[in-house]
Amino acid sequence: MLLKIFLDFKSPAAYLAIKPTVALIEEYHPEVQWLAVRSTQKKQPKPAANAGKGSIHRYVRGLARMQTHLLYAGIQGIEMKFPDSDSCTDLALAALGYTAKSDLGSLPFIHAAFSAHWSQQADLNDLEVVLGILSDRGYRPKESDLKAALEELPDAERVAHEAGVFEAPSYLIADQMFLGREHLPWIKLILASG
């Protein structure tokens, strides 16, 4: 059974999804494709004193989400530091496409890239940084490989959108799309039945 998993390294929800998702994969051994989707992660500014309800709502929601992510990072025992400014992770997303063609698979890079972003605030849109992460994990990319992968990123995005995927982490299995690791029990049922 094929399980497509859409990630973005700057998504805190995707970061927190890795551990339980990998555990599920190790239990059921589905065929897995790790794919890229650009998620929307924007720091909500503190609203001005005379701000409208919408601004206040978005700020309260953003703050609450961050606190909830940190709560579960503590539960999972992983380090999580939110960046001070909005991030771009396009090069790392492109590298995800590169690693899918490697004998090593994508998982070593996925673990390393998430850790680099969330523990060390690494710039995952920096060529040197991403090449360094890949090399440290045993991949042997050339600069041209990454540039070619970057050119393929818009196509990868289109594939994601056509499948109805608009955020990370998203799971596609048995014609169903699930957004978020909270659906892993249902995904587990599907894997167990197949």
Add this chain to the structure above:
Amino acid sequence: MQLMKALESDARLIVYIDIKSPYAFVAIQPTLELESKLKMRFDWRPLTLDIPSYLGSATKSQGKVVQANRSSAQWQAVRYAYRDARRYAERQGYILKGTTKIWDSSIANIGILWVMQHHRTRLADYFSTVYPLFWRRELDIEDVYRVVDCLDAIGVNSEGFIEYQQTVGRELHDNLQAQLHSSGIYGVPTYVFDRHILFGREHLPLVQWHLAGRQGEAPDMAYLI
């Protein structure tokens, strides 16, 4: 009349819900089950979402949007949210039809306060009457007389409710709504316990672990099925 403080209760868990929320709808059954399992009485309260102020507004006619000020990203998220809530509702044996407009759910939500105050043991009956009827499009929750019918149907004394939802109940409700953002509450269902404020039924495993005495490792989030 004692006004409520948004984060304080004699109960070990406060649950904020809104009749018009599909996600609150599918949270009701697992939350009631947890309440029963733990042999506790949660403090159920209304949070009447002011959806147009933060998600755009939309009205529909014959199934089509005729007026909207939502972005395409917002629409994608809303459509997914309804599809997702629908598939979980179906697993629970419910029908969840798409909503035809953004409803004012305050009267039905004040009904929660009424039942909590006067007939606490019938709260589950109130939910299992109002929610499924509304989501089958068989209940106009803006019509106070239809809400009264629901109270009567479950054997809750509705005498005084019409005045209550205009006066005492309305004041309790509005006073509570005014505190919510500043308390860190913004959506439904929201669970409040011991300084934790968690939005979404995916936190029920953690809520259960905490209320049952924090034995073993804390669980990750998950939709119970």
